[in-house]
Structures are given as structure tokens and as C-alpha cells.
Amino acid sequence: MSATDIVVILVGAVIVVGIAWFFWGPRRAGTRASLTSTGYQEAMVLVKGGYTPDVIVVQRGKPVRIHFRREETAACSEMVVFADFGKSARLPAGETVTVELLPEEPGEYDFTCQMGMLRGKLVVE
Incomplete structure (x- = not known):
């Protein structure tokens, strides 16, 4: 095995680990939704290569x-799905779309794109 082969194998392994970390690595603590005077908890999510905050x-x-404000045209981000709440919404590029939920039980609920590649989490306390 030549030095070039070893370098290629090591670079490939680093890329695989990076991809795994991105999709399945630990999540940050999260952003608390702000409580409005109307009693709604509200949060803004930017959709651009992922969900920010996620x-x-x-x-x-x-x-x-x-x-949700979608700032890209990738096909994967065209929709957001809250499977546990039975809700989904189309996200046209450049527009803000609001999804309303009433979380009754504490827990962690995922939201994803329709392909499951973009992932976020709603933490209910």
C-alpha cells in the first residue's frame, strides 16, 4: 500500500466521521420560545442547510x-413535518410560514424535512 492510498483512506474516514457527527451527533441545549402577550410561545427558525435553531x-x-423562514431552494427543505403532532407545512423559498401546535405532554418531539435529512427537536417541559 502506497502513501497515497493511506492518505486517501484517512481522508475518507474523516469525511465519514464528520457526516455521522453532523446527522447523529449531540444537540445543543436549545432556544427557549418567547411568550407573547397573547399567550402564544413563539420562535423563529431559519431554514438554510438545516434548521437554526434546531x-x-x-x-x-x-x-x-x-x-419557518426558508432561505434556500434545495428540494429537501420544501416541507417541515411534525410527525408526532400530525402536522406538516410547505415552506416556499423566501417566505415565512407559521406552524401552530399545542404540546400537552412533556417530552422531545422531532421535526424534519420530508426526507428526514434536516432535523430539529421541540423540547416540551
Whole structure:
């Protein structure tokens, strides 16, 4: 095996580890949704190569409005799906779309694109 072969194998291994870390690595603590005077908990999520923030923390029993702003044209990010709540929404590029939820039980609920490649989490306390 030549030195070039070893370098190629090592670079490939680093790329595989990086991809695994991106998709399955630990998540940050999250962003707490702000409580408005109307009683809604609201958060803004930028959709551009992923969800920013990708973890949103809310209180149970209070309605939630999550505003998604899609700033890309990748096919994967055309839709957001909250499978546990039976909700989904189309996200046209350059527009803000609001998804309303009422989380009644504490727990962690995923939201994803329709292909499951972009991932976020709603943490209900």
C-alpha cells in the first residue's frame, strides 16, 4: 500500500466521521420560545442547510407558533413535518410560514424535512 492510498483512506474516514457527527451527533441545549402577550410561545427558525435553531424549548399546555423562514431552494427543505403532532407545512423559498401546535405532554418531539435529512427537536417541559 502506497502513501497515497493511506492518505486517501484517512481522508475518507474523516469525511465519514464528520457526516455521522453532523446527522447523529449531540444537540445543543436549545432556544427557549418567547411568550407573547397573547399567550402564544413563539420562535423563529431559519431554514438554510438545516434548521437554526434546531432545538426549541417550550412549556406544555401553552400554544406554540413556530415561524419557518426558508432561505434556500434545495428540494429537501420544501416541507417541515411534525410527525408526532400530525402536522406538516410547505415552506416556499423566501417566505415565512407559521406552524401552530399545542404540546400537552412533556417530552422531545422531532421535526424534519420530508426526507428526514434536516432535523430539529421541540423540547416540551
